[in-house]
Amino acid sequence: MTLKLAYFEINDIVFGQETIIDGSTLVINRESLKNTLKTADKRISAIGVHTAMPGDSTRILCVKDVIEPRCKINGTELGVGNTHILKNVAVVTCGKIVGFQEGIIDMSGPGAAHTPFSATLNVVLDIQVVPGLSPHEHEEVVRLTGLTAATLLAQTSTNKNPTLVETYPPIDPAAVPSSLPRIAYVYMLLSQGLLHDTYVLEENAKQGLPRILEHTLLLDGAIISGNCVSACDKNTTYHHQNNPVLRELLREHHKRLSLVGVVLTNEPISLDAKKKSAQQSVELVQTLKADGAIMSKEGFGNPDTDQMLLIRGLEEAGIPTVALTDEFAGANGCSQSLADSTPQAIAMVSVGNANERILLPPLEQLLGPISDLTKLAGAYPHSLHDDGSLEVELQAIIGATNELGWQTLRCREV
Known part of the structure; x- marks a missing residue:
């Protein structure tokens, strides 16, 4: 009853004619992915598919979840058999806030130092749902869509040789x-x-x-x-x-x-x-x-x-x-x-x-609903400055004080 995690290292993501792995590049047919996801859940009214790469002048707003692309191979059960994983890749879901939470991922600038997802190759899904859904249904649509996309992307590795295999x-x-x-x-x-x-x-x-x-x-x-x-x-x-x-x-x-x-x-x-x-x-x-x-x-x-x-x-x-x-x-x-x-x-x-404040400079590309910015936990009515910069608490940044210890803050004795 051994688990094998097979990693396929991806170093770039581009849009193209078909969704495949070409060497160490993940190629995504954007329109095909959109159509597949909308067909899978009729509660989606619109979906944007974008990339956000390390160093890009990109800010992702109102992030719901981040998911590593994975799929089981040969019908094996969870916890045993073979699982394929696209290393360095993350599916990031974002959309309208239904409460007063969610957060930010900056791909460059001072905010990038506080989230691990500034270092991943991100496929960003900006998801809108049909009117009339309850908050729970709204969240269900966004999160299930992220899981579906992650599985579809991981399935590109089915006939490839892994870079690394971990056995547990x-x-x-x-x-x-x-x-x-x-x-x-x-x-x-x-x-x-x-x-x-x-x-x-x-x-x-x-x-x-x-x-x-x-x-x-x-x-x-x-x-x-x-x-x-x-x-x-x-x-x-x-x-x-x-x-x-x-x-x-x-x-x-x-x-x-x-x-x-x-x-x-x-x-x-x-x-x-x-x-x-x-x-x-x-x-x-x-x-x-x-x-x-x-x-x-x-x-x-x-x-x-x-x-x-x-x-x-x-x-x-x-x-x-x-x-x-x-x-x-x-x-x-x-x-x-x-x-x-x-x-x-x-x-x-x-x-x-998490209450420490940080000034995030303006970035060129904004993904996600900018209109919901002040609803972020850690943001304020005056958080968005005229020049496009943001004054927020670390509370607003995805993973900034992660309690699994997956964050970059350090301390020193003075």
């Missing part, structure tokens, strides 16, 4: 060297409803969690983002597909540590549900006989309580825990940075202050 066998928690610490990964997923949703094996994470899930399923795309949340700490589908915490644990497996399992846990909205979920998660970690735990998070405010309950429960169970979080400490960094705390939280890793 199953892990037996019982077969670990006794000299190495047994480490569990507690993987928190935003699941509050109200368009704050994540999907695990096609089921809403509001149900069926906490649970232990095989690392091969996670590496193979078991988690899909459905979140309209602040851009800075949103885990896009691309983040879930390439979770850096999980990959680092697997790199060190049977070297510095033994990964004994991944506990997926949700972030409910009521205090009683939070306490119950945290207790169940701690019990699952205990069944893995873990010596320690590493915990990531998604979101801020409400999820801070989930994280603190988990940390307290694990520490009281004798399981030392390291947790990642971002901060909302005000523009000057002097405000209380978390909405909750516990004395047991003694090993916290900060990935940055």
Whole structure:
């Protein structure tokens, strides 16, 4: 039951007469892709297909999701068999904001340093839907269209030879060297409803969690983002597909540590549900006989309580825990940075202050609905200046304070 991830390195994307891989170039028939996507979902009224490349003077606005192009080969099930992946490529979906969230990707300038997707070769889908859809239906159309496009692009690799193949066998928690610490990964997923949703094996994470899930399923795309949340700490589908915490644990497996399992846990909205979920998660970690735990998070405010309950429960169970979080400490960094705390939280890793402000210079090409700019979390009524520059918080940039640690902010002692 081994998973093989086959990577096909792509170094350029161009539009052409057919959708194929030509050497290391992905060629896309733009009109064919548009028609296929509109045919697949009649709720699409219009769709724009664009490219946004590293270094371009391009700003992508109101980003819904980012997805790595992948497809299963020979009908294999998720978590086993062969999966083809277009390396360096991302499908970026954007469109009208139905709440007050979403975010920005700048392909150049100071904003580009704060998002990993300024370094990917992006196929941008600017999607409009037919009138009369509910907010949930609107979001469903945009996100499913992104997934469909990602699969179609990945299928261009079917008869090609991969650049790299990674092999991931199953892990037996019982077969670990006794000299190495047994480490569990507690993987928190935003699941509050109200368009704050994540999907695990096609089921809403509001149900069926906490649970232990095989690392091969996670590496193979078991988690899909459905979140309209602040851009800075949103885990896009691309983040879930390439979770850096999980990959680092697997790199060190049977070297510095033994990964004994991944506990997926949700972030409910009521205090009683939070306490119950945290207790169940701690019990699952205990069944893995873990010596320690590493915990990531998604979101801020409400999820801070989930994280603190988990940390307290694990520490009281004798399981030392390291947790990642971002901060909302005000523009000057002097405000209380978390909405909750516990004395047991003694090993916290900060990935940055999302309230820090940044001035983004005007860029030549704008993709996405510029009219919705001031609805972005981290933007203000006066964010758009007359010269086209933007004054926003890091909160508005996709991945700027990602709580999987996939961001570029660093700190130094002064």
